[in-house]
Amino acid sequence: MEGNRVPENNLLLVVTAFISGMSIMALEMSASRLLAPYFGTSLFVWTNIIGITMISLSIGYYYGGRIADGKTDSKPMFRVLLGTGSFAVLIPFFAPIVMSVSQGAVSSGSAGVFYGSMLGTILLFAPPITALGGVSPYVIRLSTSGDGSYGTVAGRVFAVSTVGSILGTFLPVLLLIPIVGTKQTILIFGVALIVLGLIGLGKQGLSLVALLLLFTTFLVGSARPGEGVIFEKESVHNYIQVVEHSGVRYLKLNEGYAYHSIYNPGSVTVNGVWDYFNILPLLNRDAKDALIIGLAGGTVAREYRFFYPDLAVDGVELDSEIIKAGNTFFDMAGANLKTYNMDGRSFLKTTDKRYDIVIIDAYKQPYIPFHLTTQEFFTEVRSKLRDGGIVAINVATTGSDSKVQLMLENTLASVYENVYTLDVPNTLNSIIIASDKELFFEFSPEKPVLESIASRARGNIRKIEFDPAEMVLTDDRAPVEMYTDMMILDYIRSQDTRGFTEQFE
Template sequence: MRRLPEPPLQLIVFVVGMSILGAEIAAARLLAPYFGASTIVWANTIGIVLVALSGGYWYGGRLADRNPTREGLYKIVLLSGVLLAAVPFAADPFLGVAVDALDSISAGAFVGSLIGVTFLVATPVFVSGAVAPYALRLAVTGVEEAGTVSGRLYAISTVGSLLGTFTSALLFIPLIGTRRTFIVFGLALVALAAVGLARRRLTLAPAALLVLLALPVGTVKGETEDGAQVIHETNTEYQYARVVQEADGTRSLELNEGEAVHSQRRPGTFLTGNIWDEYMIVPFAAQDRPPERIAILGNAAGTTARAYGHYFPQTRIDGVEIDGELTDIGRKYFDMRAPRLTTHTADARPYLRRTDERYDAIFVDAYRQPYIPFYLATKEFFELARDRLKPGGVVVVNAGHPEGSDKLEKVLSATMASVFETVIRDPSEDTNTLLLGTDGRASAQRMAANAPTLPPDLQPLA
């Protein structure tokens, strides 16, 4: 059998660079269902990758000085690819056990994600890091060209890293999922090594990875409360999302590590017995008629929009959600529909800045526990929201917080009070408080006085 040409060193460092950064992006998404996608998780992921790369550079240099051969380089690339492709298969059992163990000692996302990314990604990245100095040793034939050759190889590797970042985040993860993304990058490395080593039995390795790529990935996070089941899950452009259905038919939308429910639909009713019901009545603390137009910033799967469409069908609703796939989930699994609902795939603050509409009520439900988008909690944001209100309009913020802690609520209340003449609170749940800001008058007594004018289902809430 005729041997294929050996892969050029430039191609090897390009593919390895692409795989390292692609794996880094995929690793953060792999941890998200268990530890979230906060800055802490990203910091741990980037930090461990850099430490592993540094170690790999050092060790690769030592190996190259001992006995630099093409075969040795191909073996390193092969090992790197196999380890990378194995990551998703080690992730499920390890992360499941790790989360339970860490919960038992009350360890948080920092410790959990640090251990997770170290166990899963450090070794493949360490091995991949050894490739660049080893390839450089093979490429340099004389001291007079060392600078040019090393600069060229590291530039090519960096371009590969850039491509790996974008293909992982924008192409592979949204289209084929996080687990298959690891297999794709592992397959690229294994195929490259198999061509270089030119051994017939090694062709089985890429073939095996292709088979794994075609297999169903199964449920990423299948554990639920007793009697519940996961009926849909996906890795969106922004996060991991799943729909859980309980035995009575109640459906809930969970994101990332599932610390909070972001939308809910109960069969046979438009109410949930949860925080979303409060949005129906809170505006009546400052207004004596149903809102003509509202904006929901953080619409998720449309629980509030659906209820408003039922109880106040004349209200025009702008549902703003940065993750368009959640809107699709809302339509398919949560019956998200309303006579005058318009959905917008946009970030909340840029949407408010661009819109010319004026609202009777702006609902801010974008504070994902346990994360708060800082740019939606500033004085400048609330000034922008105030400028998009009609006279007498209200801004209502869902301040989710740990049970027994009111620190976030106090900080948000103080910030809102620097913008609005009136700020009142509705501590409807142990972990959720609605804060209402307006330049008009607002009080619980006014809401109670308006209660008889509300639909019968809503009157007990007021």
């Protein structure tokens, strides 16, 4: 009877369950890195990745089980694995085209980041994950011998598959993506599925060809073209690029358009939003210690080293590879700077030091991490400020009526006695400044460069009052990602978008 058929190779079936489970999670974790340059890493994007993965698995489980009921031969399953692996190895090469099409829908205003990332996830990852979802019920069917041990067999198969999924979660994030990159990570698992399929079909010789193809791809496919790129590295957190044009270096993250740091060997200032943080020590003449959360390549720290050599700066940066790039390419290291590789909020919770100036310039383009925008966070910052201390946060905005900016202003006003907004000239950035003391902006810097910056700043400063009708961001509710998406889409609908992204810093 078909129901009593005993499989010829139980070990191969166990390996199949393991590798399919591992590949599912590896594809899911890699998806976030492919989507990030186009749609960011917001809660919306992760919702789509996880949601589409679960829907695909549900479909795969259902139809895989139905198909398996009528089969006693493993070859159809291994053909599916061969096809799935072949599809997977094509993902890195077709991803730019698919993502550009999906992003085009956003640019035209016909869909938001939510729908664009959903489309990209469906097109690239739903097919292979659906197919892999069908493997476990098929393996269970082939592993049962009709002796009534169905529960034991099913439990064993799901246990093995889940162990594979655990490895597929940690291996890409902790080892493969930082060392070989996202593209090669997907290729590794795609080729693993191809090799498994060929072995299951009795074509071991062709599996060696597949491994050779993977090795060749590593040799010729690792470089990413980019004009002026002098350094690139994929870390646990970011894809990092240092670009040089006309002797000026720029830090780019995740192949986005915005620059996160600028270094001009011939000038201390960089004609960007970072220059305007130089007014903070002028507002607090007794300042001795400053903290920068979101150090990046150290543009502000370098300017402080030149203009305020007696000001000690602690710089907090989540990505250790960005710190290395800052020291190597952006002249970041200096006697005034001490760096800390950790999350900004975690640093505040663990440090006993108090500061005169705290700067928040942390971005996962184009989003500010929500936990660095809340009332609870700014209360923690306040507890680390000396009397008369100042906090300032860089905000990407499309105007003074930007919902993100209004929420941040109101949140700061709920914690501090005095709040001011500096609309940085010639950019789409504002710096929100807060303190428990009243600040006076009629300062007279001795250095001409600082006076030039100060004079431009004075005409663009507004006093902010707390608005009971406006939202206050909290750890429980901080929809900064949603309103950032809405802000960008509203701007795109109403403006000529040329140069739009370059204005965010």
